Amino acid sequence: MWCLSEDKQWARLTERFRWVADMHQVPQDPRHHAEGDVAIHTRRVLAALTEAVEFIALPQQQQELLWAAALLHDVEKRSTTRIEADGSVTSPNHAKRGELTTRAILYRDIVTPFQLREQIAALVRFHGLPLWIMARPAPERALLSAALRLDTRLLAMLARADVMGRDCEDKAALLDNIELFELFCQEQQCWGQARPFASDYQRYHYLTHPQASVDFEPYEQFHSEVILLCALPGMGKDRYIAQHAPGMEIISLDDIRRQHRLSPTDKSATGWVVQQAKLQAKTLLRRGAPFVWNATNITRQLRSQLVELFTAYRARVKIVYLEVPYAQWLQQNAGREQSVPMRAMEHMLSKLEIPQLDEAHEVELRVQDVK
Incomplete structure (x- = not known):
């Protein structure tokens, strides 16, 4: 059974991992995170996650995987956070950088089986997707691409804990977005699984051709x-x-x-x-x-x-x-x-x-x- 840390007390995590200690004093915009800095938010996300009924029902290995993703989901706000001219606080690309950092940590510092490591890295990368996917130019393609990398059920759990771990005026709307995400996954045949494609070429063609239909099967002819x-x-x-x-x-x-x-x-x-x-x-x-x-x-x-x-x-x-x-x-x-x-x-x-x-x-x- 793999786990990132058997001792999950915040004080011990802060002592053991520099990247956890770095979360303290990293500011967040009060419009979206009135609860405080990244450390406060992350602790609240972990609490919300571990108290959730659907989390408790998971097999233990999936619990450990998802808990690690929750701990790491905002790890690179430390390097991306900046205060704009209007006083707002932003952290552009923190999820993408967080994926890279997560991969390095779980390869070099905490020996993690490849499949588990990449699931955790993908959850960090896409932790905000359920909140905003319907606003994407091509939400179907974005969803099916992400579902090739991770379990969308776990992603929805992480996103819900992320919302429950913050104080913001639009919390109810964000939770509604997660419900829409779950329905969208079921509609697109990728709830807890990758959508099946008829062939590797069909999958590649659909994901790389913006106008292609998901059901179109191209003719394979290679030189x-x-x-x-x-x-x-x-x-x-x-x-x-x-x-x-x-x-x-x-x-x-x-x-x-x-x-x-x-x-x-x-x-x-x-x-x-x-x-x-x-x-x-x-x-x-x-x-x-x-x-x-x-x-x-x-x-x-x-x-x-x-x-x-x-x-x-x-x-x-x-x-x-x-x-x-x-x-x-x-x-x-x-x-x-x-x-x-x-x-x-x-x-x-x-x-x-x-x-x-x-x-x-x-x-x-x-x-x-x-x-």
């Missing part, structure tokens, strides 16, 4: 296949290629750097290296030759640019994510011929975004959990 690797340095990309892609063409940014005697730390050369790699890719794509793109590709934005290039040539794209436990990662990096400095490793970990099913035709997660 080639591209494997796009995604992994932090030292996770075993070369080993994966040797074992699972023998004979395939390899486009490697590191190889291009070595061929032209460019240092990996020379950021000014990165753009040129990527352009050379893309030229190689276009040659292979025009020939219809399958290949592996071997680089870290740890952010969604970077991967999306590459996937857009590959699919323009009608390639089927498979993203392969590689991960080993933190201690093993450090050991493997230290054993490399050109190891990455620890400071750079931690910086990259703080930016890591796990590939999701709306990014490519296929996403394969090759994760070695701690035994």
Whole structure:
């Protein structure tokens, strides 16, 4: 049974975790959080959650998962909160940054099974979705994309606790929004599950084409296949290629750097290296030759640019994510011929975004959990 902390007393959490202590004195806008700072709010959210009948009815492991998400849901208000010129307090992108911080904490500091960790990170990322989803330009697509990552029932519980843990004039309206969210999930066949799609291609097409109907089944016709690797340095990309892609063409940014005697730390050369790699890719794509793109590709934005290039040539794209436990990662990096400095490793970990099913035709997660 995994748990973030067996001792759930706030004082002990504050002593043990710097990121909990940081919640104190982080202000919130009194129009939305008249109860006080982030620490006060988070304590009230935890109390509201653990007292809820639907939470008590959950299996113990799901209780621990949801409790951790509630503790971490506003963890990055500490880095995003600012006071505007009109005196209002905002925390833009705190949920997105919170996801990244949650992932790093649960990978490095508190050893957490991958599936549990990613559920918690996703709950942190989308904890506000039930409150505002109907105001989104494409609420159906936003919902089905989120449901690929998390249990929408748990998300609704977290959102309700989030509202109950605050003092605000629109509390009743926010609770009504959560009820509408639950009904919307049931209508879209994703209440407590991911909506089923007829194929990987149908799922990818719908989630990446704003005008597509969720029931439309496109015809699959690909000219080639591209494997796009995604992994932090030292996770075993070369080993994966040797074992699972023998004979395939390899486009490697590191190889291009070595061929032209460019240092990996020379950021000014990165753009040129990527352009050379893309030229190689276009040659292979025009020939219809399958290949592996071997680089870290740890952010969604970077991967999306590459996937857009590959699919323009009608390639089927498979993203392969590689991960080993933190201690093993450090050991493997230290054993490399050109190891990455620890400071750079931690910086990259703080930016890591796990590939999701709306990014490519296929996403394969090759994760070695701690035994």
